[in-house]
Amino acid sequence: VSRPIPLIDAAATADPPPFARVGIVGLGLIGGSVALAARRRWPSSLIVGVDRNAVLEDAQRAHAIDVGADDLGMVAEVDLVVLAMPVIANLDALPRLDTILGPDAIVTDVGSTKRAIVEAAGALREGITFIGGHPLAGAARGGIGAATADLFQNRPWVLTPSASTPPAAVDRLEAFIRALGALPQRMTPQDHDRVTAWVSHLPQLAASALMRVIGEAVDEEGLSLSGRGLRDTTRLASSPADIWIDVCRTNRDHIGDALDRLLRELGTLRQALDDPAAIQELFGAAAAWRERLR
C-alpha cells in the first residue's frame, strides 16, 4: 500500500514521536480517530491498522493508516498496540498478542470498562506492558466514516496503570494521548468503572429504555407531537448494541447499583406526583446538578 499524503500539524516537525510504529486494532470511531490524530501529529510515524478489509479500504481512503490487514499478526512489530474493538473482542485478543509481540511493546485499549481487561492483561508475559485506557469522547454516529483527528481535543482520557506498571511507560503513553489533544487522567480500574456506570452507562440505558417505551406507547403519530426535549433526551438511543452488550457484561455490578438507584428515585416520584414539595425538591436538585455540567 502506498503512503498517503499526510496532513501536516504545526507542531509536527519538531519532536520525535513517542511511538514510531503504532498498531490500531479496530478502526471504528475511536480507533479511526486515534489513527487520524496520530497521523496528523507525527507524519513520520507508521500507522498499522487491523480490521475487516472493507473497513481497511475506508481507513486508507481517509488517510488514517499506512498499512493494514485483516489479521492481528500485522501488529507484531509495532511499539504501541491500541485495542479499539468492543470490550470483549479486546479481551479475546490478549492471548494472541502475548505470543506475537516483541519485547518492550506497550499495549493499551480504549474500551468503556477497565476492570475486566486490566485483570485479563495480568496474564500477559513479562516485558509486555499493558495500560488500560478510555478516551471519554464520542459522536452522534460510529464507524470510520465519523472518525476525526479532533475527536479527543480537550476531552478526558483515563489511564489505569497499576502499582507495578513501569512509570516510564505510563509517561510515554500520556505524552502520546496528550499530543492527540486529550487530557490524560489516572484512575484505578475500580474507580473508573464505578464512575462511568453513572455518567455514561446509566444515561445510555435510560435513554434506550425511554425511547422504546415511548415509541411503543404512542407510535409514530404520537411522536410527531414531540420536540427538541425528547430528541435530546433520547439521542443516545441510536447507539449500536454490540458495544453496549460488552459494557453491560463487564460492568454489571456497578450498572446494577445505578439502575437500582434510578428505579428507587422514579418509584418515589411516581408516588409523589401530586406532592408539590417533592416535585420542587427533585427539580431543584436536578437543576443544580445540571448547572455543574456546563
Place this chain on the structure above:
Amino acid sequence: VSRPIPLIDAAATADPPPFARVGIVGLGLIGGSVALAARRRWPSSLIVGVDRNAVLEDAQRAHAIDVGADDLGMVAEVDLVVLAMPVIANLDALPRLDTILGPDAIVTDVGSTKRAIVEAAGALREGITFIGGHPLAGAARGGIGAATADLFQNRPWVLTPSASTPPAAVDRLEAFIRALGALPQRMTPQDHDRVTAWVSHLPQLAASALMRVIGEAVDEEGLSLSGRGLRDTTRLASSPADIWIDVCRTNRDHIGDALDRLLRELGTLRQALDDPAAIQELFGAAAAWRERLR
C-alpha cells in the same frame, strides 16, 4: 405607554387580523413569544399583557406588548385572551374572566395539560368560548428574555375544541395560530394528555431523576468525566419546577402509567445485564424508534 415601533412582516400588510385586540396573561417564554409573533404578523393589533411589573417592563422593552398591567382586569376588552401562566394559575384565572370579559370573547390557553382546564372552562357563562390549546414548542431557557417571534415556526399547536364549540371560533383561532407559524392540530383533551404524558412529561421526569441520582452518586469530580451524551440526556433537567408541579398534578394518572411502564422496562433490563439477546433487543427497538424522531 407609547406604542413601540413594530417589526413589519412581509405578509403583514394585507389581511385583517383574526383578533384586533389580544390579551396575553403571563409573559414567559410562550406568552412572550405569542406576543412577539402576533405583533410581527399584525402590527396594527393591540397586544395587552398581564404579568408582574418587572416582567411587563421587559416585555415592553422587547416590543412584545403595547400596554400591560399587573391585573387581570386589563384584558376585559380584548377579543382573544391567551392564558399563558402555569396550568393551575390558568385554572384559577377562569372565574375572574367569567365576570370581566365582554360577550363573544374567545379564551384559549397554552398550558401543557388540557383535561383539567377544559373541564373547568365548562363553568364559564354562555357567550365566552373557551378552546384549550398547547403549542409544542420550547427552548433551553424560559422567561420573556428567551421569547422569540419564531418559536412556533412549523411546530404543532394542539387545539382541543369540544362538540359544542362554535366552529367559527375554532377556525378563527386556527387562523391566528397558523399565522404565528404553527401547525394547528385538533385533538380531544383526553388524547392530548395521554400522548404528552409519554412524549413530553415522562422524558422530563426521567431526565430530572437521572440528573439527580447521577450528581449525588459521583459529585462534581465524577461529572467531569461526562460528555455530550450525559449533557443531551439531561438537558431537560434545567426546567423550572413551578410549571411541572402543575403538570404532574393535572396529568398524574397518565404520567403514573408512563412511569410504571418505564419502571418495568428498567427493572427487566436490570435483570438482563448479562443477557446479550435482551440488550440487543432493547437497543434494536430503541434505535428504530429513535430513527422515526428525525
